Amino acid sequence: MAFDHLSTTFAALADPTRRAILERLAGGEKTVTELAEPFQMSLPAVSKHLKVLERAGLIERGREAQWRPCRLNAAPLKEVANWVEHYRHFWEESFDRLADYLKELQGGDKERDPNP
């Protein structure tokens, strides 16, 4: 199997803490210590999550040895959006079917109405 980037991205997103980290980084770059704070997690635990996000290309880290700020990289999320977009008509279709059904119900009411 060739390198499968989309699977790596999906696997990285399959964790609520990692998605929460991305959400925090959407507000601007942060250090590991800043990221660890709200999660009440040890630095090594956060570092492990960051490594998964970094491997998936979802974050980038500064080069400074002491202070390596993390920054969101949204490019892999664009691939996710493109992939999921192919299925949009399926969920919109189910919504349309519901709307048709409701219209049908209303139509039924009108038929019973003696003053159209």
Place this chain on the structure above:
Amino acid sequence: MAFDHLSTTFAALADPTRRAILERLAGGEKTVTELAEPFQMSLPAVSKHLKVLERAGLIERGREAQWRPCRLNAAPLKEVANWVEHYRHFWEESFDRLADYLKELQGGDKERDPNP
């Protein structure tokens, strides 16, 4: 941790075979045998993938014991689309920055042009 549906969905999508199964089901409902065919996989291997997709609510299966056709259920994909949509401005922003840079380069060329 409460039941985390989005993580279950992302984990189910983190496999190229499972995404290929969804793609085939987008063409209409299919039996396990029909789904197994193009993948050169054993039926138990395909069944295992189907169980993951079913647990994530991405497919539904008929009730007939012998012939349980699989059908795509796109509702969890709508959640994925909604989630990823929050990050759209990040990748569009990077594209805008590139477009600005290219415009700047072209502007530079024009400044050197003696006949504006």
